[in-house]
Amino acid sequence: MRKICVIGTGYVGLVSGAGLADFGNEVICSDIDHEKIEMLNNGEIPIFEPGLKELVDRNVTAGRLTFSADIESSILNSEVIFIAVGTPMGDKGEADLRAVESVATTISSNLNSYKIICTKSTVPVGTGSHLQKLIRSQCDADKEFDIVSNPEFLREGSAVKDFLLPDRVILGVNSDRAETIMRDVYRPLFINETPLVVTNIPSSEMIKYASNAFLAVKISFINEMANLSDKVGADVHTIARAMGLDGRISPKYLHPGPGYGGSCFPKDTEALVHTGEQYGVQFQVVKAAIEANKTQRHVILEKVQDLLPDLNGKIVAVLGLAFKANTDDVRDTPAIEIIRGLVDAGADVRAFDPIAAENMKKYYYSDLDTRDSVVETVDGADLVIILTDWNELRGLSLEDLKKRLRTPNIVDARNILSIDQLKTFGFNYRNVGRSRI
Numbered sequence: 001m002r003k004i005c006v007i008g009t010g011y012v013g014l015v016s017g018a019g020l021a022d023f024g025n026e027v028i029c030s031d032i033d034h035e036k037i038e039m040l041n042n043g044e045i046p047i048f049e050p051g052l053k054e055l056v057d058r059n060v061t062a063g064r065l066t067f068s069a070d071i072e073s074s075i076l077n078s079e080v081i082f083i084a085v086g087t088p089m090g091d092k093g094e095a096d097l098r099a100v101e102s103v104a105t106t107i108s109s110n111l112n113s114y115k116i117i118c119t120k121s122t123v124p125v126g127t128g129s130h131l132q133k134l135i136r137s138q139c140d141a142d143k144e145f146d147i148v149s150n151p152e153f154l155r156e157g158s159a160v161k162d163f164l165l166p167d168r169v170i171l172g173v174n175s176d177r178a179e180t181i182m183r184d185v186y187r188p189l190f191i192n193e194t195p196l197v198v199t200n201i202p203s204s205e206m207i208k209y210a211s212n213a214f215l216a217v218k219i220s221f222i223n224e225m226a227n228l229s230d231k232v233g234a235d236v237h238t239i240a241r242a243m244g245l246d247g248r249i250s251p252k253y254l255h256p257g258p259g260y261g262g263s264c265f266p267k268d269t270e271a272l273v274h275t276g277e278q279y280g281v282q283f284q285v286v287k288a289a290i291e292a293n294k295t296q297r298h299v300i301l302e303k304v305q306d307l308l309p310d311l312n313g314k315i316v317a318v319l320g321l322a323f324k325a326n327t328d329d330v331r332d333t334p335a336i337e338i339i340r341g342l343v344d345a346g347a348d349v350r351a352f353d354p355i356a357a358e359n360m361k362k363y364y365y366s367d368l369d370t371r372d373s374v375v376e377t378v379d380g381a382d383l384v385i386i387l388t389d390w391n392e393l394r395g396l397s398l399e400d401l402k403k404r405l406r407t408p409n410i411v412d413a414r415n416i417l418s419i420d421q422l423k424t425f426g427f428n429y430r431n432v433g434r435s436r437i
């Protein structure tokens, strides 16, 4: 059992803090946002993440997890400090490290004993060495600390499971002392034989970007295959499944759609390209994946216009706003650009999302006409477009939908509806890469 403090209580920090407590560690989750800490201390979870409340409650009750807005005392009381603050995209695509640096400065003045300073946030290669120098320059020469890189691989919507049952744990270390302590922090996982990769800090930092960029490339790749499938009468799902049967390829992240969104792939791919440029390395494949991803939003809009060439005054029902199912996150969600395109073409847009509608209004479209149910959204519409793969939308009654629409047009940008049923009920439909089957 180790004494840990996790600074930053966003998706990553809160899930990691609660998960580390579940592994038996004593964890303080700390944040400068007093309101958030107050909510957490009142048993409320500020974000939507399935299973997180149960995980937090369990560990608070067991006395292993606490919350504090006093970052300094949280650091003073801990041996391992995880930095889990945001690293948003800067003006030139780079990762903005100001929050990470500010935490590092606070740590510098609170080194009352040996501490491990561990980056959990996604930080570009070289950050570990930068923090080492920064903290060293700000503290007395006799202060002892080690930098560790321990990137997260949490998917929003399944972050709790991803933390408790990870595919692998990566530790970038530069001392045996730090390695021993970090192994101890994750001890229960090794008992379960979770693969552990111990490497140097730059390799660990790159593993995170390489993994996210590779997955983004896979998605853009299959989206382009889907676009060709549409033209030639092929079925992209059969193609993806058959490709995936080759163990060298794997079937995962080969599901076509409106392009990847969220707070990670768009930002991390840009940041990787930016880092490459700093070192004179061209990331041509990743750049192409970024461009293809931007194009994919327009491909979906073209499908809408294929069904309804003149959108002026037409009612379009948008079902799904979150960048993926099981999250209320709308950062870089394909819905942002697709709604903009519909509105620019003169459509009257109504939208529904089981939980992300409020965030869409708060951060992107304050005057978006959002409705509380699918029925209210689709009644009298000229076209329905599905943008998020919510289970609630998978189970739509197409018979009922058909009766409610003014004209039975549907663009299933997530390929979640049955083509047989769409045909049976006489819909004019488009999907991504299997329209002609």
Ligand code: UGA
Binding pocket: 122, 152, 153, 154, 155, 156, 157, 212, 215, 219, 252, 253, 254, 255, 256, 257, 258, 259, 260, 261, 262, 263, 264, 265, 268, 323, 324
């Ligand atoms: C992603 C990674 O999967 C995590 O491993 C990583 O830790 C995280 O970023 C991060 O860097 O913090 P996340 O963005 O939460 O996680 O969600 P994913 O489930 O990976 O989906 C990302 C986007 O790709 C979504 O828009 C999703 O709809 C899209 N996607 C995913 C596809 O279009 N097709 C697929 O086959 C898979």
